[in-house]
Amino acid sequence: MSTTQTSAPTREDFTALLNETYGEDEAFEGSVVKGKVVAIEKDMAVIDVGLKTEGRVALKEFTNHGRDPAPGVGDEVEVYLERIENALGEAVISRDKARREESWVKLEQAFEKNEKVEGVIFNQVKGGFTVDLDGAVAFLPRSQVDIRPVRDVAPLMNVPQPFQILKMDRRRGNIVVSRRTVLEESRAEQRHEIVANLAEGQVIDGTVKNLTDYGAFVDLGGIDGLLHVTDIAWRRVNHPSEVLTIGQQVKVRIIKINHETHRISLGMKQLQDDPWSAIEARYQVGQKLKGRVTNIADYGAFVELEPGIEGLIHVSEMSWTKKNVHPGKIVSTSQEVEVQVLEVDAAKRRISLGLKQTLQNPWEAFAEKHPVGSEVEGEVKNKTEFGLFIGLDGDVDGMVHLSDLDWSRSGEQAIEDYKKGDKVRAKVLDVDVEKERIAIGIKQLASDPFAAKKAGDDGVEGELRKGSVVTCEVLEVKDGGIEVKIAGTDLAAFIKRSELARDRGDQRPERFSVGEKVDARITQFDRRARKIAVSIKALEVAEEKEAIAQYGSADSGASLGDILGAALKARDQKK
Numbered sequence: 001m002s003t004t005q006t007s008a009p010t011r012e013d014f015t016a017l018l019n020e021t022y023g024e025d026e027a028f029e030g031s032v033v034k035g036k037v038v039a040i041e042k043d044m045a046v047i048d049v050g051l052k053t054e055g056r057v058a059l060k061e062f063t064n065h066g067r068d069p070a071p072g073v074g075d076e077v078e079v080y081l082e083r084i085e086n087a088l089g090e091a092v093i094s095r096d097k098a099r100r101e102e103s104w105v106k107l108e109q110a111f112e113k114n115e116k117v118e119g120v121i122f123n124q125v126k127g128g129f130t131v132d133l134d135g136a137v138a139f140l141p142r143s144q145v146d147i148r149p150v151r152d153v154a155p156l157m158n159v160p161q162p163f164q165i166l167k168m169d170r171r172r173g174n175i176v177v178s179r180r181t182v183l184e185e186s187r188a189e190q191r192h193e194i195v196a197n198l199a200e201g202q203v204i205d206g207t208v209k210n211l212t213d214y215g216a217f218v219d220l221g222g223i224d225g226l227l228h229v230t231d232i233a234w235r236r237v238n239h240p241s242e243v244l245t246i247g248q249q250v251k252v253r254i255i256k257i258n259h260e261t262h263r264i265s266l267g268m269k270q271l272q273d274d275p276w277s278a279i280e281a282r283y284q285v286g287q288k289l290k291g292r293v294t295n296i297a298d299y300g301a302f303v304e305l306e307p308g309i310e311g312l313i314h315v316s317e318m319s320w321t322k323k324n325v326h327p328g329k330i331v332s333t334s335q336e337v338e339v340q341v342l343e344v345d346a347a348k349r350r351i352s353l354g355l356k357q358t359l360q361n362p363w364e365a366f367a368e369k370h371p372v373g374s375e376v377e378g379e380v381k382n383k384t385e386f387g388l389f390i391g392l393d394g395d396v397d398g399m400v401h402l403s404d405l406d407w408s409r410s411g412e413q414a415i416e417d418y419k420k421g422d423k424v425r426a427k428v429l430d431v432d433v434e435k436e437r438i439a440i441g442i443k444q445l446a447s448d449p450f451a452a453k454k455a456g457d458d459g460v461e462g463e464l465r466k467g468s469v470v471t472c473e474v475l476e477v478k479d480g481g482i483e484v485k486i487a488g489t490d491l492a493a494f495i496k497r498s499e500l501a502r503d504r505g506d507q508r509p510e511r512f513s514v515g516e517k518v519d520a521r522i523t524q525f526d527r528r529a530r531k532i533a534v535s536i537k538a539l540e541v542a543e544e545k546e547a548i549a550q551y552g553s554a555d556s557g558a559s560l561g562d563i564l565g566a567a568l569k570a571r572d573q574k575k
Helices: 011-022 095-112 180-196 362-369 411-417 536-551 560-574
Strands: 031-041 044-048 055-058 076-083 092-094 116-125 128-133 136-141 161-169 174-178 203-212 215-219 224-228 249-258 263-267 288-297 300-306 309-314 336-345 350-354 375-384 387-392 396-401 423-432 437-441 469-478 481-486 492-496 517-526 531-535
Touching: 044 076, 055 076, 055 092, 095 116, 095 136, 095 161, 116 136, 128 174, 136 161, 161 180, 174 180, 224 249, 309 336, 362 396, 362 423, 375 396, 387 411, 387 423, 387 437, 396 423, 469 492, 481 531, 492 531, 517 536, 531 536
Parallel strands: 136 174, 224 263, 309 350, 396 437
Antiparallel strands: 031 044, 031 076, 044 055, 076 092, 116 128, 116 161, 128 136, 161 174, 203 215, 203 249, 215 224, 249 263, 288 300, 288 336, 300 309, 336 350, 375 387, 375 423, 387 396, 423 437, 469 481, 469 517, 481 492, 517 531
């Protein structure tokens, strides 16, 4: 008895069985197959795809969001076979997936060739929008919708329009598209065509599209040109809004065209005559005229002399006396001022003006009113290491040098007597108009004691000199001597202890009292060095010698005391 063994079925056996069951045509799940519409039931199309069972597809999948007509009975269509048979015994098919499969093939070809594709924006999602590319769904980022930000996207929804594929990944099912790239390309082509028809120097009409701090953008019919603020008018324009408004129709001249970047520079003032032509014939150096302040800067103020012509008053030419003041504290915008033309440079289109030149030079006015030698009064404005600055008439300052403060004391000592705000009188010593300097002196209000005679005009004979006998008043008694003032002068001297008497026992400062009058002899008098020294001892020695010479003789028999007594008596009688 024999036994028949059956081997396990192979893959080929399953294939043969499938062909036997479903016919000779190969039909596999996950592929696009052709079928025929055999019936329309409500909103579903019943489709025979050559299998033992039929499948159903919603009619709306065929209409492509209303853009295509619905199929009818007998029409041949392509569908995607997901599963041969479901629980109901029907084939699971889809028109959308079939279209998507077809679209992916076409889109990949377009992406490789960098070609545009047509699609419809049908929904808004986070960060952008979804686009139907004939069955395939792509993402449109918000930044890629338009060249400029779009506030209302409604007019763009459900409208067929071209897109550029930026990237795609079939495995992940991701497609990113851009509408902006298409617009920029189209705009570039349009700009190129427009620019090709424009020429430098051409006068053209335009519409003001936008205003900025530096100028205005003018629409020339599809392309924008820049009208710089300096080319709007010959006069100064601080902001384009002073002359232009958005939407205004203007006539402009093309100044320059950059064919590579498609940038166009425009001008309005170039349509008018240049006011700087023949400028030197209208404005001469030294001419005085009036103008209006248009702008103030740290370095000066601009003054409009006529429309399109401005001159600069440099800060150094604004005031005779206000040297370190901001121009805004001297003039104000829109103020009318009188100026003088200092320089005209037609090549550089510059006119230098002076404001202070229209006013009298305060140093000249001071010199006329206060000649050298006259007395003035003013307030101490500042103390420096080299003297005092005194405010004088005409808002000018005079300087008292340290050496002109006092005849007898050093300048360093004398300046300590003054403080800011003190009222002082002084004598004009010199006025230098060109250097704007006035020298004045306080000590010159009194006579120079070193130049005075012994007793001025009181009838006392002789000038002060070495050897002169003078009367002194004790001012102060010190351990080392006494401070005295020479009568009839402002001179003071110090008599040292050793010079108070001939005899050592009388060389005691305490034997003198303040206010006491004493006679002394000048032992040093130097006008140049302004030094004077007096000595009581020198006077006594000199008188002794004189008495001996006058009263003493070898045969007189008089003692030295008698001789000195006679000399002193004679001196007292002279007094």
